[in-house]
Amino acid sequence: MPTNIYLAYTAPINPAGAEPVLTKPQVWAGLQRKIRHAQEFVSAISTCDVITDDGEVEVVREVVFAADQTKRVKEVVKSYRPLKVDFHQPDGSLISNIVSDGPTSTEEDMFMTYTFQWLNQDAEPGSDEEKKLLEKFKGMAKMAVEGSIDTIRRMVKEGKI
Numbered sequence: 001m002p003t004n005i006y007l008a009y010t011a012p013i014n015p016a017g018a019e020p021v022l023t024k025p026q027v028w029a030g031l032q033r034k035i036r037h038a039q040e041f042v043s044a045i046s047t048c049d050v051i052t053d054d055g056e057v058e059v060v061r062e063v064v065f066a067a068d069q070t071k072r073v074k075e076v077v078k079s080y081r082p083l084k085v086d087f088h089q090p091d092g093s094l095i096s097n098i099v100s101d102g103p104t105s106t107e108e109d110m111f112m113t114y115t116f117q118w119l120n121q122d123a124e125p126g127s128d129e130e131k132k133l134l135e136k137f138k139g140m141a142k143m144a145v146e147g148s149i150d151t152i153r154r155m156v157k158e159g160k161i
Contacts, residue, residue: 002123004119009142018153022149026161041151042144046064047063051063058076075088114145
């Protein structure tokens with residue numbers, strides 16, 4: 001029986017020593033760029049074509065993953081400024097990119113969390129295969145969050161954001 005895998009990963013956006021310190025508007029602009037130019041942020045994606053874009057809330061896009069150049073995946077992406085972006089997959093899976101404040105609500109105390117709901121994975125609940133998938137997805141989640149923050153910071157330095 002297939003299983004669903006749920007997990008989240010959080011990282012500080014502006015850890016001690018990070019330069020430049022990113023503002024919430026810069027982070028939001030980065031997430032908006034990620035929607036429309038996914039390949040700049042996610043190395044597993046080779047192309048991203050925007051099909052429709054209402055300019056504010058919803059983008060429909062097709063992405064091609066490097067691992068399977070023949071398969072185009074249509075995603076519906078919804079933005080909830082300035083909090084989160086939801087990436088709806090055709091199989092019902094959902095990935096959310098969330099920007100949140102820590103206790104001080106300062107730019108130095110801002111976090112990025114990605115939540116993942118991967119549906120119908122080929123593993124039995126509680127099996128070794130499920131544990132392997134979870135470990136694999138945890139590593140992917142860490143790379144995705146930290147890579148997105150690093151890419152946004154680089155783009156701010158380069159004047160692209």
